[in-house]
Amino acid sequence: MDQKIKFHKYQGAGNDFILIDNRDKVLNNISNALVKHLCDRRFGIGADGLMLLQNTNELDFEMVYFNSDGREGSMCGNGGRCIVAFARDLGIIKDKTVFLAVDGEHYATIQREQVKLGMTDVNEIQKDGEAYVLHTGSPHYVTKANNLTQLDVYQQGYAIRNNSTYRQDGINVNFVEKEGAGYFLRTFERGVENETYACGTGATAVAMAMAIEEDLNGPLEIPIRALGGQLYVSFEKNGQRFTNVILKGPANFVYEGFIAISL
Template sequence: MDEKLSFSKYQGAGNDFILVDNRTGFFDRSDVNLVKRLCDRRFGIGADGLMLLQDIKNFDFEMVYFNADGREGTMCGNGGRCIVAFARDLGIIAERTAFLAVDGRHEAKIDEELVDLGMIDVNGTARDGAAYVIDTGSPHYIHFVQNLDNLPVYEEGYKIRNNDKYRKEGINVNFVQQESDGGYFVRTFERGVENETLACGTGATAAAMAAAVEYSLEGSLEIPIRVLGGQLYISFNRTGEQFTDVRLKGPAQFVFKGKI
């Protein structure tokens, strides 16, 4: 790409993303090196991921998500909230939207900088020893711990993500600590970024579901999830192993725009 690329930068609870309006289809989504360079924090713009907003029939837009390693990724919850804010700022939507992502249809509503995003239903959880394994649009490993502030998340997450079971496909590794207010503190090692991030929306969602199972919470629930970059709220209806009407709520904020 020789010409200049216009972009916008958004963040959701510290999870930061490059947003590109690709409704004309000019961006080469097969160019792994370009995406990787744009996401690089020293040689590019710097971000946990990059998203293309594209035209698609029967939806307001399509969300195409790339990890910082340049490869197309699975669903990103905080990215989904940020692209809703981007679509609003572009004038594509007003307060409500329905869009298509890699894991299917999502609907959302936005009020100022707060985005309430509908996530996919989850039917069943798995276990890996003491940990939970839950797919909320992306695969997550959830482990309950104590003293999370002092846990070496990069080292422990790296080991799990690269063990024999998960090395090929990768997995996001979440460490969760129960807090006194009924909420939970979550720190996440993300595949694709291959490092700890300040937030992970699908990870927070998976952690809330794991907490419901771990602590025998049933019915209509809203679970506060504190992450390094801020506060998220996860709500759903739980009946046994079924999680329906799943919502991810939190901030999505414009940071800056430019050309590169």
């Protein structure tokens, strides 16, 4: 039996997502195969991930996020910013919100296309050789690169994500290069298993790693340019403790439509 489902497409710095208003439980038992089909860029709608906006007690809404490989994912920063814009466009919120995600509560403010999203505090950063390893809602590996525009991010990112250390749980692999007052970032994302145009938790991880690399402390805002647009990460840094973490960047409506799915 086929059912037509309404969807919306949003993108944040080129990180694109399918969003479905699931407050009325139009999708109850979503399967890995269905998510993979919807996210497929040839046979479905096409996206880096799928999000359901659902009701939750006490907070404005719940964000349920799936990677394009079909599995439910960890926190997605750009996805979080896009679902805030979606909630605003649905009339659920106005210019601020507190919502539930897989890693807990998040607050956000929105002004036109710019969304500021509160991210989780980080208290521990490890090293793997010269690289930094940390968890900003999702696990990240951060390594510096030279001539990043020419780097084969897929090949090198795939090799790190699938090495003996990270193969089982996976990790997002970020390559970063100094650029003016900020940094240029390219990311191989687990769950997508390819390079994406931006990664919000990756930008957050890179900003923190580079603050440690340059021994910066206090209140900081660090510009991070991804392939798909400009992001900004701010926080209070005290040693290796990061608090008041905010990811800022654009979140844009792209289009809406209906797709027939088999239930």
